[in-house]
Amino acid sequence: MNVFTRSIAVALILFPAAGPARAQPATAPTPAGPAQPERNIAGPGDYGLREKIVQLLGRDKDITREKFRLILVNGGAVFSGEISSCALKKRALTTAATVRGVINVTDEMTVTRGEAPDAELAKAVTVMLGDASEGMGLTDLRVKVDDGVLALDGTVQDVPSRGKAEDIAGTVLGITRISNHLLPRNAPSGSDDASIQRAALAYMGDFHQFAYPGDITLRIEQGVATLRGRVSLYMGRQQAGMVASLVRGVTRVDNRIKVDPSYREGPKPRVAAEH
Numbered sequence: 565m566n567v568f569t570r571s572i573a574v575a576l577i578l579f580p581a582a583g584p585a586r587a588q589p590a591t592a593p594t595p596a597g598p599a600q601p602e603r604n605i606a607g608p609g610d611y612g613l614r615e616k617i618v619q620l621l622g623r624d625k626d627i628t629r630e631k632f633r634l635i636l637v638n639g640g641a642v643f644s645g646e647i648s649s650c651a652l653k654k655r656a657l658t659t660a661a662t663v664r665g666v667i668n669v670t671d672e673m674t675v676t677r678g679e680a681p682d683a684e685l686a687k688a689v690t691v692m693l694g695d696a697s698e699g700m701g702l703t704d705l706r707v708k709v710d711d712g713v714l715a716l717d718g719t720v721q722d723v724p725s726r727g728k729a730e731d732i733a734g735t736v737l738g739i740t741r742i743s744n745h746l747l748p749r750n751a752p753s754g755s756d757d758a759s760i761q762r763a764a765l766a767y768m769g770d771f772h773q774f775a776y777p778g779d780i781t782l783r784i785e786q787g788v789a790t791l792r793g794r795v796s797l798y799m800g801r802q803q804a805g806m807v808a809s810l811v812r813g814v815t816r817v818d819n820r821i822k823v824d825p826s827y828r829e830g831p832k833p834r835v836a837a838e839h
Contacts (some may be wrong), residue, residue: 591772610636613665614693615639620659623747627656632673634660639825640668640821647673650714651734661799666824669798674710675712677777678738681711688736689714696732713738721824722748723773723807747772753812757784764789768835771834774807776800777829782808783838785817794824800833 614636621627621634630652632645639661647653647739653673661669686709693705708715714733715718718728726746734742752767754760760783768774769781778795790806805819 580722594786598753609665610638611799612670613639613663615642615643617660617663617666620663621656623654624659627652630656630658631718637665639655640670641666641747642672644672645674646676648676649734649737650675650739650799651704651731654731654734661802664796665825666798667825675740677712677740680738681713684711685712685736685738689716689733692732692736693729698730700729700748702729707740712738714739715743715745717745719749722750723810726810748810750795751810751812755786755813757786760784760787760789760811764808764814765835765837766810768804768807769833771833774803774833774835776803778821778835779827779829779831780804780833780835781838784814784836787813788818789814789816790818790838792820794822794827796823796825796827797827798823 568696597624599621610837614634614820615802617634617636619733632643632647635642643653643656643660647656653671653675656673657669658669660666686707689705689709690705693702693707696702699703702718702725704718706715706717708717714736716729716733720729724747726744729745730742733739750773754764761782764782764784768780776795777795778793778800780791780795783790783792791808795804801819801821801823804821805817808814809817
């Protein structure tokens with residue numbers, strides 16, 4: 565066990581992944597008799613993936629203080645348990661989503677609610693985003709908190725600024741979930757399927773908005789954006805769907821992009837119309 569694995573294991577409760585086959589410690593017995601050992605559901609490649617994610621998480625000093633669980637199931641990373649803020653949760657999920665070999669990331673974590681009333685949480689978010697608004701081009705900000713769930717509305721200058729605003733808001737303790745409705749000012753629009761498709765292709769082809777290499781096709785039909793193709797990272801799949809959804813005129817995104825760790829992409833995304 566290296567230094568990163570040791571440091572993160574102190575704080576995180578991490579379930580074993582694949583490795584030498586052996587029974588796991590039995591859980592507490594029930595009146596019907598001793599419980600069966602926990603089933604090892606990981607695939608043959610999951611042990612190395614899990615160790616890599618653990619090492620990466622171990623480099624984040626804030627995350628090493630948290631107590632959540634991570635298991636790998638046939639290339640899928642599943643996070644569960646409690647974590648102290650939305651910002652830390654996003655960092656943990658993003659870390660796993662950018663590891664080659666991870667084909668899916670499932671979030672079953674809960675963020676600590678705390679005792680701060682919604683009005684105080686909304687005020688804290690408003691102040692923090694107001695202080696950083698100039699660098700993000702943030703205007704017309706509207707903040708609403710309902711039982712710890714934050715809704716953000718307004719306009720930012722671009723896709724990276726949208727993510728930055730969510731990261732800042734997520735540091736407020738007591739916010740349990742964020743619904744991000746911020747719209748980039750540079751998001752294009754279309755009035756019919758053909759013009760929406762042209763707008764979406766241009767937007768997704770802009771490296772500043774979508775930076776994950778892949779081979780993706782796009783079709784717009786009755787406002788629904790269908791994405792197909794391959795990417796090497798799960799984060800690329802998620803970001804492609806998010807960027808497409810920001811184009812004005814897109815009513816829904818059907819994301820059928822496959823995560824293929826063996827795919828060797830070029831230096832830039834290839835996004836083309838589906839024929």
